[in-house]
Amino acid sequence: MRPLNLLVLAAALLATSALAQTPEPASAPPDVPAAAPAPTVSPEAALIERGRYLAVASDCIACHTAPRGKPMAGGLAIASPVGEIIATNITPSKSHGIGNYSEAQFAAALRRGVRADGANLYPAMPYTAYAALNDADVHALYAYFMKGVAAVDTPTRETALPFPMNIRASMKVWNALFLKDQPLAPAPQRSAQWLRGRYLAEGPAHCSSCHTPRGFLMQEKTNLALSGAQVGPWYAPNITPHPTAGIGTWSQDELVAYLKSGRVEGRAQAAGSMAEAITHSFSKLTDEDLRAIAVYLKETPAIGPDSSTPPTLGTRFEQGKAGNALAQFRGRTLGADSPEEIRGARLFSASCASCHGYNGQGTRDGYYPSLFHNSATAGVNANNLIATILYGVERETAEGGHVFMPPFGDQHNALNKLSNEDVAALSNYLLKYYGNPDLKVKPEDVAVIRAGGPRSPLLLVARIGMGVGAVVVALLLLLGALMLLRRKRIDPENDWK
Ligand code: HEC
Ligand code: HEC
Ligand code: HEC
Structure with missing residues (x-):
């Protein structure tokens, strides 16, 4: 990257992190010394609490917790057009979770979709959105995941996508095309409220x-x-x-x-x-x-x-x-009575009307909503x-x-x-x-x-793509070999090789 781009990037980083601060919990003013009269919260506890709030805003638990499973212990199978992707254990377990992740590795997983072992994650993990998270918030999230989440030492099922989707490296190409691995563009003319809203909607809340x-x-x-x-x-x-x-x-x-x-x-x-x-x-x-x-x-x-x-x-x-409650109560509709319509009306009376009302109006308190x-x-x-x-x-x-x-x-x-x-x-x-x-x-x-x-049709496309890709690669190799041969023949310096 050119130094100018780097400068712009650094400025953007500073601007967004300054503007998109999570409000610190009111109970933890940073200038209160630890020994001050109760109730105080240590800076570390405040950081963990901030990380917890961000984890809630980012809904990590929705994917990383199986039904009736332990929080963040993974195991949920997320349906994708190419097969099930299993959300992993992200508790601080050293054997089965992310207990050995450094903060830099954690940041790479969140914002670039790269695991600690260097393998690419599938975008079922919404790293394209989390790419907008600022450094301070990633730091707080890391503190929360390392210290605020209970370690669970159980493995999850492995993701096993069909070929060629099982080649994680193929995500590198996808990332090169679609991942904007940088903070949101600065918008100095906007209000702090708008900037906060954009940060939440485009980043954590995805x-x-x-x-x-x-x-x-x-x-x-x-x-x-x-x-x-x-x-x-x-x-x-x-x-x-x-x-x-x-x-x-x-x-x-x-x-x-x-x-x-x-x-x-x-x-x-x-x-x-x-x-x-x-x-x-x-x-x-x-x-x-x-x-x-x-x-x-x-x-x-x-x-x-x-x-x-x-x-x-x-x-x-x-x-x-x-609707016309009486007509519907009898399982007949207002004028039309095709067999399908009568079937629909009868099913409505039998299964739905008790809550949504015979005329579809719902209940007055709004608990059972109107269907129009x-x-x-x-x-x-x-x-x-x-x-x-x-x-x-x-x-x-x-x-x-x-x-x-x-x-x-x-x-x-x-x-x-x-x-x-x-x-x-x-x-x-x-x-x-x-x-x-x-x-x-x-x-x-x-x-x-x-x-x-x-x-x-993604899987099919990918398979065809692999096929086409293989042919293209073969052709390129052939072409390369031919050119090399030609070069060898015309380049006198190659004679001694
Ligand atoms: C929409 C679902 C979803 C949400 C929300 C989500 N994740 Fe994930 N995450 C996944 C899936 C699925 C994987 C595994 C992907 C794979 O194997 O390629 C994953 C993988 C990870 C990994 C890599 C762990 C490893 O070594 O396998 C980390 C770290 C992670 N997520 C952290 C988080 C954090 C922190 C949050 C909240 C800020 C979060 N995830 C929110 C779906 C999600
Ligand atoms: C995990 C997927 C998911 C995420 C993330 C999500 N939504 Fe939704 N949203 C849906 C679905 C599905 C519906 C339709 C729900 C229904 O009608 O029962 C919906 C409905 C809505 C509706 C009602 C629209 C209507 O006409 O019924 C609004 C408003 C809305 N979402 C706003 C948001 C906002 C704002 C965010 C981010 C802060 C968000 N959603 C994030 C899946 C999502
Ligand atoms: C036991 C009561 C009950 C019965 C029976 C019932 N519903 Fe509902 N229905 C509800 C409640 C509660 C909601 C959700 C209200 C809310 O979200 O605040 C709802 C919501 C809905 C919605 C809106 C969902 C959305 O995502 O926007 C539709 C449509 C609906 N019901 C249709 C039906 C139909 C059709 C039937 C009959 C097959 C039926 N309901 C039977 C209680 C019931």
Whole structure:
């Protein structure tokens, strides 16, 4: 790198680390001596606490803890288009965790996706986002992981991806193409609140890793940042401030409330991976940090159809209306009675109406949400409606509440066992009367969501790519050999070799 670039980089580093400080816990003013009257917190304890807060903001636990497993002991299998990637044990265990990692090695894993042994990590570990973490925060995280997490001396299953994805070195090429291994660009004209929001949203909280569509090689399409993407069975919708395609109609308060509790009545509720992120991470952030994220998000580029053409249907938060309770109670719909529609209406009465109301209006306290004016029934696709029916909703809120809707796709539970045809009929019924009537669900669509979401052709591409690559390499070698021969023949200096 040229010295000028280095200078710019160093300046950027200084600027971002100065601007993006985590507020120190109020109980630990740095100038209070250790012997001062109680209650005081030692600088080390304050550092560990800061690291703990950052680990929460970064949601390390979501991936590095298996269901019912020990915190950070790994073992969770993360589905990727090319197979399962197992999150590793990142407790300070010296035998099976990261107990032998130096701070530099820890920083390399977090920001560059390189393990202590030099092997590359798969981007299932969101190092492309964590690359934005500043040195002070990496230092605090390291202190927390070494001293604030209990060591667990048990191994995790090895990741075994199929060829050629099992060649970790191939990630070097991916990184060269897609990893921006540097702090966020300085933006001196912006407020401290906006900068903090950007730092959190793009770095630790990694909103883009779910909400940004991915390209051919699973890289985030930065020109379409936050405009909506499928993550496994769930669809993470457009959260740019676009007035119709995004969340331009949400107030800052609503966004903060959603991140804190996972629901805004008459707009959306969080299930799936968003519910997990809220349970473990966002609901535990300070109000100032959530507000900073909201401030930043409201100012990201709006992405969606040209807003000069007025929308015909309104936003996904405004569609549908309360149904005719009596007609639906009888399992018949307002005029149409195709067999599929009657099937959908009957399933609704039998399985859903007890909580969401016979007219889909939900309960007055909002605990059971209305199914119209709801992003799950009027999004750009019906995937979240299908996924909600199959997998239910489970979430914990900042106030310690538990939000629960049972899953109806459980093949081992006779009571909640809906077939793909059932789910399609029910979805179409809900879409027609409560949501986006242009969407139609086929049993095959349900099968895809049931199987964990759409598959990507990446593995095939990689295999073909390897094949093509091998041919190209062979050709280059041949060419090189030919040139060498030619050189030898015409270069007199080579005669004695
Ligand atoms: C979205 C899921 C996800 C999140 C969030 C996540 N990780 Fe990871 N991490 C992984 C996976 C998967 C691997 C293993 C990847 C592999 O084997 O290539 C991994 C690997 C690692 C490793 C390498 C350990 C080793 O030697 O194998 C470290 C260190 C690490 N993560 C630390 C963290 C920290 C610290 C956080 C929070 C700041 C975090 N991770 C958040 C998924 C995640
Ligand atoms: C692990 C993946 C993941 C991460 C990380 C994530 N989201 Fe989400 N988000 C989702 C999914 C999936 C949904 C849809 C949930 C549903 O409707 O049940 C969603 C829904 C939302 C919604 C509601 C939109 C709507 O129309 O229903 C907002 C707002 C939102 N996310 C904001 C954020 C912000 C801000 C961040 C970062 C601070 C973030 N998300 C990080 C996966 C994620
Ligand atoms: C036992 C009560 C109960 C039953 C039965 C029930 N739900 Fe729900 N439903 C809930 C709760 C609770 C939520 C989540 C509210 C929240 O997130 O704040 C919810 C949320 C939803 C959402 C929004 C999910 C999202 O991610 O945005 C949809 C759509 C939905 N339910 C559809 C249905 C359908 C269809 C049925 C019938 C198959 C059904 N529900 C049956 C309680 C129930």
